[in-house]
Amino acid sequence: MAKVNRNYRKLPGSYLFSTIGKKVREYSEAHPEAEIIRLGIGDVTQPLAPKIITALHAAADEMGRAESFRGYAPDLGYSFLRETIANKDYQERGCSISADEIFVSDGAKCDCGNIQEIFGIENKVAVCDPVYPVYVDSNVMAGRTGDYDPDTGRFRDVIYLPCTEDNGFTPGLPWEVPDLIYLCFPNNPTGAVMTRAKLQQWVDYANDHGSVILYDAAYEAYISEEGIPHSIYECEGAENCAIEFRSFSKTAGFTGLRLGFTVVPKKLAVEGEALHPMWARRHGTKYNGAPYIVQRAGEAVYSEEGQSQIRQQIAYYMENARIISEGLKKAGYQVSGGVNAPYIWLRTPDGLTSWEFFDQLLARAHVVGTPGSGFGPGGEHYFRLTAFGTRESTLEAMERIQNL
């Protein structure tokens, strides 16, 4: 008789964004006149840049002609894209990452969720608190977290790294040594960044203790200040201890097109075993390559025209971030993030819980955000707003919040 994977029973409730969706739907049905502004889920709103659309059309035409039709893509991605990534994202920044260390995929969420498969069940995982739910949930499903403790809101076998106002929402080194360390900077949900010096401490720690850092750099394109690393490979020795995830979703509006990549340096070994061939085997066995047309669209992002167009989009969103940050501060909120990241992190007023504030903001301002507690107990009494709305809706939302 078949048996289910009982680890799934440990997952508390539904996925955060499903719960938000349900609450908003219910409110809308009860108040059909309310004009709801969504600054909750981190989805972009600007259309794909013209250069990207041109690349999609050209590639689609190729697929319609026998002489240029492409079937199965190479498992790890087309060379034209891997070479471009290695060159533009790494070598030009002084990181010695080569094309054959790049694994093209359909997005960083999948890669962040799947990467744990190449590690044993017995590894001890560390995550920031608050944190993007996929890191923890994918480890729960695999059986690496132990049970959920409803009193603390934490899984018993996970090491949580508190990210608080006191440490600028960047975690200090842990007391207990983790085997796998998930870090995401610029951070979702807090919008915090780590300086190169602080990230170097983590790299040194990982190399000293034989830990592996799983570094999610999905928001690197939003970094506006100097001294903030865009890649973990800007730190010395990172190629011996770190895997990096990148995404085209927020960089170039690919949330509905799906493209990302993972860097597994050839030097990176665990128990003397190189991780590169393991991830290649995983990729080759359970994945069949990103669509050719989407890889061509990804290549277009790196062209001169593409870069200029996506820089404009990012500037547009970052102006939203500035509007939200300043608007909230004017309204008396305590705010961080929004400078090197498209996320604004605010402290709920009057000691409200995150969900109480969510309900209040929805009912009184018809603005949807994301409760900080949905990212872990450390996010309680915080709230996330995103810069991905349109200018009009962002301005309107701020006006409503200031009028509360």
Next chain:
Amino acid sequence: MAKVNRNYRKLPGSYLFSTIGKKVREYSEAHPEAEIIRLGIGDVTQPLAPKIITALHAAADEMGRAESFRGYAPDLGYSFLRETIANKDYQERGCSISADEIFVSDGAKCDCGNIQEIFGIENKVAVCDPVYPVYVDSNVMAGRTGDYDPDTGRFRDVIYLPCTEDNGFTPGLPWEVPDLIYLCFPNNPTGAVMTRAKLQQWVDYANDHGSVILYDAAYEAYISEEGIPHSIYECEGAENCAIEFRSFSKTAGFTGLRLGFTVVPKKLAVEGEALHPMWARRHGTKYNGAPYIVQRAGEAVYSEEGQSQIRQQIAYYMENARIISEGLKKAGYQVSGGVNAPYIWLRTPDGLTSWEFFDQLLARAHVVGTPGSGFGPGGEHYFRLTAFGTRESTLEAMERIQNL
């Protein structure tokens, strides 16, 4: 200190098609004058149908305009596609599958590889022998197979279902009861099909024993004879015991576009727990939806014009299959498949092993096929050719083989 997933060490050698690629590359380098014809890997060669190209262009244009831009797709797929699939592939065939039981994905390979995650590690897996390598390899990685036994070419804890000439390459019921049963019909690699009556026996067996059938129907569009089920849900009670995988790859040439879907009926429960919400949770946590433009391309496949165009492509490939089948028979080979499937399965001559025949065919006819033994020990002394070449290369390959 981090630990690797040691189950990966049990995987023997490299992925089958990587080995073939390497051998062909080496031969080509040594014999640059040889005109090699590839009838090995099951990749299509016909360009995407015009109706599909039109849909891609229209959807790309939508993505370039603010008012029609689409960000994150619904996790489980757009309604327009799920409704169409439920209607055309199921309800019109008398199967009571509804749109919300369809999970759209980027291909059947991923789904077949990932589905095992929602089941416990302790489940006993049964596979046909020979078999598509992904079913076994994904279970090896998860730790469900025990060690590889080089003497038998089998994993110790897997139940192998022999598919031989005697049983028409369709497996009989096993002696030991499996928990999870992978079946693929029309079959890759043998091209065999199961009658509705025989598949009904398997469904009844699974329902009697609490087993789950994981049914890969990626090649159903190639069925040309009556009485052969296109879906396992044509069998009574299958919605209580079976998950079905479908692909657009071979149906409509989507190998480089990536689209498939999985059906998890809401009635299907294991240990009293419904599998539908588990797969939804897995999908929602580790996947982010198929690209909008590709889902629109998938929708186009079901239009009247799309259907007529892909029927022509399938007819083209099946004429190749007929040419290969008859050509091989004329040359004295013992052949099966190729009638309801794009695969032709032949017995190697003179007692040659599969790899010996591979080497000989490559060296003497410059034709690449797939060694049967690459699909499991039951495939030894067999060889697979595919109908996915062009007409010219297929005819040329047959002429060369007949002249050997």
